[in-house]
Amino acid sequence: MQLKQLQAFHAVAKSQSFSAAAALTDLSQPTLSRLIKQLEEEIGAELIDRYHRPLQLTAAGEFFYEKSLALLAELDTITAMTQRMAHPPKTLRIGFVPSVLYGLLPNIIGLLKRQLPDLEVQLKDISSYQQLEALKSGDIDVGFGRFAQQDTWVQQILLRHERYVVALPVTHPLAGVNDLRLPQLADNRLILYHQSHLNSTALGQETEPLLNLFDRYGVLPFATTTVSDLQVALGLVAAGEGITLVPDSLKTLRSEQIRYQTLLHEDATSPIYLNTLAEIAHPAYPTFLETIYQVYENKGITYRRK
Missing domain, CATH: 1.10.10.10 (Winged helix-like DNA-binding domain superfamily/Winged helix DNA-binding domain)
Known part of the structure; x- marks a missing residue:
């Protein structure tokens, strides 16, 4: 044939x-x-x-x-x-989910450019699940995602776990309460924003990360609203339409309209993964990975070194 x-x-x-x-x-x-x-x-x-x-x-x-x-x-x-x-690319194309951009990604890119001043960097907003095909097609060289995945072509490194915080309208009764427990949030509308093929009802609602977290503690919110992205979710929280959970690095967004309160549960975290091809690495990848670790160390963040 x-x-x-x-x-x-x-x-x-x-x-x-x-x-x-x-x-x-x-x-x-x-x-x-x-x-x-x-x-x-x-x-x-x-x-x-x-x-x-x-x-x-x-x-x-x-x-x-x-x-x-x-x-x-x-x-x-x-x-x-x-x-x-x-023909190794001269440009490092980095895919990211929005929640990573609001965190330490700008610090990482800034340090990388100081260490490799001739390297051109391009950033692309792309969901965790789209990153796998983008890596294989060459649209990106590395990607920051939030979901564990399996693909023989892709190597996935767990960088660290980031604690979730609760995003509440400033007028919410729990807006002044620290160390909240998930059962205390069960009477609220939970706004879901993860861009994931797992949101399909055919696969089961419990596979959505935030719902899965609630389910682990034996509770579910009385109602949910699913939106297209994180910014829309926070906009609805600010308007008093519900609550949501976001990684800790996002707690400066809309801070005049939203109160971010800590969760007591230590396992209420969102992982950050670095995705790259398993067999073909960009020439700048080793330096890029070390730059990530250096930023984490400078910030005093606990991380996993590969």
């Missing part, structure tokens, strides 16, 4: 037309037809029902198409990584 046969088949399957697939691949229709016929002969099954318009896949064709999608995606990843290995 040849790669060009597989690519020809996928082009026809997607476009449902030999003429459209020919324009897409810059191959002639006879060439496409010949390649797919060769593929069918090798497999020993008809993959395309040529008697329907638009073209349709046979049951065998549907099966082969679905199972070979991952193969082509893996090949694209390997090709992109090989190109980066042969």
Whole structure:
């Protein structure tokens, strides 16, 4: 089986037309037809029902198409990584979730530029789960995320755990109470903001990080509101529409409208992970990692050294 046969088949399957697939691949229709016929002969099954318009896949064709999608995606990843290995990028592209930007990321970037003054740095706001594909495609070289994930291509380092604080409207009855317990918050509307594919109801509500934290203590808020990002969540808190939990580094945001109170629970934390490719590291990565550790040490922050 040849790669060009597989690519020809996928082009026809997607476009449902030999003429459209020919324009897409810059191959002639006879060439496409010949390649797919060769593929069918090798497999020993008809993959395309040529008697329907638009073209349709046979049951065998549907099966082969679905199972070979991952193969082509893996090949694209390997090709992109090989190109980066042969031509290492001069720019360090850093992906981040917004909650990290409001923390120590600016300090880390500032120190890194002093240590590597010729290094160009680009920052990209990207969710934790989008970072995996962005690393493999080359859109970013490293990423700061908040969720543990599994991918054979990606190395994930747990940098540290950051304590959650409770964000309350200034007029809230608990706004002056320190060391709150999660059961004390159960009568409030909890505003959820994590950008995560785990927010799908098909996977279960308890997989959302904040709800999962409440559930560990045997309570759930009486109601929830899900918003697109952290800033919207804090805007709703400021408007008195509910409460939320945020990492400690964000407690300076909207401080005139919001009171941030500590949680008694020591395990009420949000992890910070550094994501990078497992086998191909950016030339600046070792210095970048040491810069992170240096900033943590300067700030007196407990962290895990790889």
